[in-house]
Amino acid sequence: MGRNTIRIGPLVLAGVIALGLPLAVRSVTYLHILVLLYLYAYLTTSWNLVGGFAGVLPLGHSAFVGIGAYTSTVLSLQYGISPWIGMMIGGILAAIVGVIIGLPTFKMRGAYFALATIAFAEGIRVMVENIDNLGPIRLNGPRGLQIPPLNTGLLNFMFATKEPYYYIILFMLAGVLLLTYAISRSKLGHYLVAGGEEPEAAMALGVNVARAKLIAMAMSSFLTAFAGTFWAQFTLYIHPKSVMSLDISFEIAFIALIGGRGSIAGPVLGALLLRPVTDFSRIYFGGKLPGLHLIIFGVVLILVMIYQPRGLQEPLTRAYRSVTKKLFGHTEAA
């Protein structure tokens, strides 16, 4: 058994299980929960490019989800453009907005940066909530936009069952994970980590920290907008509170911090742990204790920050390595 088998083996196994899961899970509710789990893993992995590697804490990624959702929905409803193309356009638009937000805010540190990104995201949401028509574009203010489920099919990004959505988000997640892996090993990845940890030292070593962060922000917002389009096509109804709410930004941050920001496995691990909490607390306590999941997140976050400040991926990776070492008798480097 070679090193690569140990490293790749579990990944292949996880992939096979994920691909086969819809065959075993016949319940629509559980499939829905799984789709949302992957969606949040995808969102957090996209967020991680800035929030993890670049070492800042953006709390306004809901704006990019909204931009993606609204762009593709408006284009398909009013202009008959396929949501797939709308998804690309939404991504580009989100990247531009991301850079515009990043230019002034990346000069700030710590909590000030987080607050500034919240302000931008909330500003955009309030604007959309109060605009019925933006020139020829119909946004419908707080009532939102409904996508009539008329023409199902791959081209229209619309399906009568949950399974196609499941596979689309699964492939999106796999894609963004591969991209993150590639970036973490690249020059950009090294520059982001360096600039995030010690900006002065990074600059002295040839790193244009501001530029690296802006590139990461553009990529992160571009990918985040894709999730917005997916969300719109999955629920077929969007309104500012559903796709631009700060709750999304906060849940992403919770997942990242608890799972382990700046690592590749962290966001997936965080989503695996936290998404079921959200969904099941909504199912069982939604009527009596709405928002219970946020209280649970808070408690978990405090415990994780005290005992594992780098997130849960670290002790789990260590445990995994010691198990493979015991089983196969040699150490795993990096």
Added chain:
Amino acid sequence: MRILELKGVNKSFGGLKAVEDFNLSIEEGEILGLIGPNGAGKSTIFNCIAGVYPPTAGEIYFKGENITHQRPWDLCREGLARTFQIVKPFSSRTVLYNVTVGAFATTGKRAEAERRALKVLRRLHMQDVKDVRAGNLTIAYLKRLEIARALATQPKILLLDEVMAGLRPTEVDEMVKIIKELRESGVTIFVIEHIMRAIMALSDRIAVLHFGKKITEGTPKEVASDERVIKAYLGEEYGTA
């Protein structure tokens, strides 16, 4: 050939004049020491050269080119590297990762960057700690890591800011040896240091800074016997006593 030249450099912070009318030139292949009591303005001069902030007045030339208002990352790519007096490692990453960041200044490929980083680590006798997380290193290794990272950018001139402070005497000797080897390999060295024994053994020439002004410049022997230097370090009364 003059590799670095400072002409009438001034730097004030608000009303405080940190550096006043400072002139200096460094020849290629030289080791030049900059000494002076605490707060004399040594690190301020380094920061002006490395582009952290521009001088209030005056000009700085590197390889004949005016670099007075250039940014740190551009200067680094042109061959001017520096270390920090207060070490700034990328603590959560390994030693190799830290040095690889530096190596990326001159290549875009990771395999090549890592190869160069390993070469630098071997040169500084750090290959044994390459997989250690930088946050867990001892101060001696942290100081050496500062040099390794800077060296990985393949500089023409290296600005060393108190790389021997806090080291034990044997570690100081080792560092002196390393710096001399660096010069042998063709890197010009501009060094700030407090440990007199080390700076005397290292430098071809020494400049002395006192309250932001250069009070003298010369060979280690000349500087050591200069009355102004003795006064600067030991106080006015020492001369008359």
